[in-house]
Amino acid sequence: MLANKHILLIIGGGIAAFKSLDLIRRLRERGAKVTPVLTKAGSEFVTPLSVSALAASKLYTDLFNLNDEAEMGHIELSRAADLIVVAPGTADLMAKMAGGLANDLASTLLLATDKRVLVAPSMNVRMWEHAATQRNLVTLQGDGILFVGPTEGDMACGEFGPGRMAEPLDIVAAIDAALADGPLKGKHILVTSGPTHEPIDPVRYIANRSSGAQGTAIATALAALGADVTFVAGPADIAPPAGVRVVPVETAAQMLEAVQTALPADAAVFAAAVADWHVANASDSKIKKDASGLPELSFAENPDILATVSQMKTGRPGLIVGFAAETNDVIANATAKRLRKGCDWIVANDVSPETGIMGGSENAVTLISDDGAEDWPRMGKDAVATKLAARIAQVLVG
Known part of the structure; x- marks a missing residue:
């Protein structure tokens, strides 16, 4: 996949820069050409x-280097690669990208490029969780910037949490997906995944047992076929897939807004287990257990995301796939749901506790469409995703 591909690698200033050396080696052993750009801060690490030496290539560091500009100007450098990778992607680099700043070679290349950009964030957990960084993340995702990671774990500073740069092989997988030249290349597909959390108060919420595994597997399979995937995910148990545009949400209302923002799309797969109701009288402060007795919770219906998109008059995706997690009368209930919502396909499954499917590693589904109901054998969720992605490709490209 990466043979003869040209990667422009921007190495930011963070302790994870040491991983960039292994990343270069992994890319080159797969046949990729790597042109490195080292920031001033990166050279401290x-x-x-x-x-x-590892890249077997000229290293670029200075925006105003006369020789470099004479040989290959920064504009040409920004456009000569197939993909630009920023690893580690520091909070400073993300802020510059989001703000459109161009005061050094790295930020100038990122602003001047017409190629896709993949960022592997790396920073202290508090920096990652800071409101400014999260605003920049949303801005960059909206601009089409791809992200891989960060992951959660021990930090060099002694703290624990999200902020660790993805491992080199995970970044390679994300690069593979970003450069995929499969049958879905040029197609934009929206995937929702995971549960939603509907607040009761600042510390409690209503949710379900969805792990997000099936939606993540579907997004991964679609990206592997070359699709440009927007992945709108609730608070799932597993990490989001590499090589896709990730939009994290919490509530059903936030998920609907993110879905509408992500449109138009060629296809949409609604695999998220969206809560049907939210607490209309959610408290702004923690509800206390006291002599006043049990709290009275008032419920209201959440927006129906599948029906909303399926019944759009303009801008409706050409193929809409819904999911029906049922515990009884699976086929009958799922068939009725497809007609009621107005989607093209429904992927139905039995999530009764004895099946072990909800939150498990396997799935047994029935694909319901205008052609009827097609039972698929029980298999791993990755296999289900691969089969579904292939069916989607057949419809979109023939």
Whole structure:
């Protein structure tokens, strides 16, 4: 997949820069050409000589280097690659990208490029969770920037949480997906996944047992076929897939807004287990257990995301796939749901506790369409995703 592909690798200033050396090696052993750009801060963590030697390529560092500009100007450098990868992607680099700043070589390349950009964030957990970084993340995702990671774990600073740069092989997988030249290349597909959390008060919420595994597997399979995937995910148990545009949400209302923002799309797969109701009188402060007795919760219906998109008069995706998680009369209930919502396909499954499917690693589904109901054998969720992605490709490209 990466043979003869040209990667422009921007190495930011963070302790995870040491992983960029292994990333270069992994890319080159797969046949990719790597042109490295080392920021001033990055050179505090890895040496220019080690980067250049591993890449077997000229290293670029200075926006105003006369020789570099004469040989290959920064504009040409920004457009000569197949993909630009930023690893580690520091909070500073993300802020510059979101703000459109161009005061050094790295930020200028990122602003001047006409190629896709993949960022592997790496920073302290508090920096990652800071409101400014999260605003920048949303802005960059809206601009079409791809992200892989960060992951959760121990930090070099001694703290624990999200902010660790993805491992080199995970970044390679994300690069593979970003450069995929499969049958769905040029197609934009929206995927929703995971549960939603509907607040009762600041510390309690209503949710369900969805792990997000099936939606994540579907997004991964679609990206592997070359699709440009927007992945709108509730608070799932597993990490989002690499090589897709991730939009994190919490509530059903937020998910609907993110879905509408992501449109238009060629197809949409609604695999999220969206809560049917939210607490209309959710408290702004923690509800206390006291002599006043049990709290009275007033419920209201959540927006029906599948029906809303399926019944759009303009801008409706050409193929809409819904999911029906049922515990009884699976086929009858799922068939009725497809007609009621107005979607093209329904993927129905039995999530009764004895099946172990909800939150498990396997699934047994029935694909319901105008052609009837087609039972699929029980298989791993990755296999279900691969089969479904292939069916979607047949419809979109023939």
